[in-house]
Amino acid sequence: MVETVLIVGVIASLFVGFNIGGSSTGIAWGPAVGAGLLKKTTAAGLMTVFVFLGGWTVGRNVMDTLSGDIITIEISLAAGVAVLFFIGLGILIANVFGVPVPTSMTTVGAIAGLGLATGTVNYETIAWILSWWIVTPIIGFWIGAFIGRYIYPELNRRVGIENSPGPLLTFDRSGGLPTPALGPNTTYRELVSTIVVLIVGCYMAFSAGASNVPNAVAPLVSSGALEPNPAILIATVAIGLGGFTIARRTMESVGGELSDIPLLAALIVMVTASTITTVLSSMGIPISLVMGSVMTIVGLGWGRATRPVTVREAVAGEAGEAEIAMGALTTEETAGAEPRPIGEAERSEVLDARDLFNPGAIIKYISMWIIGPTMSTALAYGFFVLVPGIA
Known part of the structure; x- marks a missing residue:
């Protein structure tokens, strides 16, 4: 009997992990695949390697929190299988609504539901986790806003991420060992930028694993x-x-509903969100990678679009005749062009809120951050109240 339950549990874990891979791989490698810098199979292979590294190292801290700190009792095997079922159900509901699932939040909710039903919730740990769920979007937004206002214009002037036709590298096989050389249309700048894109993708995969x-x-x-x-x-x-x-499908479509942003902006978002997630994971806090990504995109666009006014005017709504529109990310300044100083309008004719992101999509994402864990908590609580012996 125990062996049968364990087999069911492993199948449930495989189902949850399979869906996580479908969502996280698109987030980590969608920009690079979309830019034609690597193939989908290569992206999936790199994703697997760095997910393992993230889970094997930093992920152990999150494992300790989920498996021993949220409730004060050990989860029985049957209860563990039930919890995995509610996590999978949360993923399914999010997929129906077409948004990346906040898996970490759904997992915490399902375990907390078990604790509420058995009177074993560690409220101190729950409060600690919830506080970071509130703070993380704020951190992501303001980091993005700062970069958008003060760093992005100059960075965009200096950095041009190119993708020329033909192979990136060629190999001279006339000697004993193949010698790499730049492709026929490849510049040194393109080689460096491609390496940076790949490193950032691997970093985000590591963070997703953690x-x-x-x-x-x-x-x-x-x-x-x-x-x-x-x-x-x-x-x-x-x-x-x-x-x-x-x-393979999510790598093609990632970002299509939320935002249509250039590769440089996508890399900034990926680095910011991955760093936030990795740091919090090292602290043992279950956190959603999507949460940091979404709010960094919003902050980055807000920072770019409010450059014509001061931060005080933008926050207080005192911009006067300077209209604050959220479309600054979709039209990069030409590489090499001098960025306009803060206080001088930047190509206002292209700054349209709908060009940066769909506000309805943002509302849907944030709603799922609330609905997902709430629903998994309620369902798990109801189940374990009705079937107390399984816990």
Whole structure:
């Protein structure tokens, strides 16, 4: 009987990890694949490797929080399987609404629901996690806003991410060992920028592993049915399968509804969101990578669009005749052009809010951050109240 329940639990973990891979791979590698810098299979392979590294290192801290700190009792194997079911249900609901699922938040909600039903919730840990869920979007927004106002224009002038036709590198095979050389149309600047894009993608994959690997297996680790090391391997395999299959579509469409931003802006968002997620994961805080990404995009656009006014005027709504429109990311200044100083309008004819992001999409994302964990908490609570013996 125990073996059967464990098999069901592993299948549930594989299902959760598979869907995580489909979503996270698109977020991490969509910009690079869309720019034609690497193939989808290469992206999925890199995703698998760095997800494993993130889960094996930083992810253990999140695993400890999910498996032992949210409630004061060990989760039984049957309860762990039930929790995984509610996590998978949360993913399914988010996919129906067409938004990246806040998996970490859904996982915390399902475990908290079990704790509420059994009277074993560690309220101090829950308050600690919730406080960071509130602070993280604010941090992401203001980092993006600062970069958009003061750094992005100069960075855009100095950095031009190019993608010339033909191979990036060629290899001279006349000698004993193949010698790499720049492709026929490749510039040194293009080579460096491509390497940066790949490094950023690997960094975001590492961050996704740190935050998401524990979500797929923590309930089984808490029950003692799986040790952390094999659990991390199972989650990595599942996420990798998702990356090689269903993520092919998300890599094509990522960012299409939220924003149509240039590759440089996408890289800034990826680095910012990955850093926030990695730091919080190292502290053992389950956090959604999507949360930091979305709010950094909004902040970056707000910072770019409000350059014609001061921060005080923008925040207080005292901009006067200077209209604050949120479309500054979609039209980059020409590389090499001198950025306009703050206080001087920048090509106002192209600054349209709908060009930066769909406000309805932002509302939908934020709503899912609230609805997802709330629903998983309520469903788990109701289930364990009705079936108390399973806990």
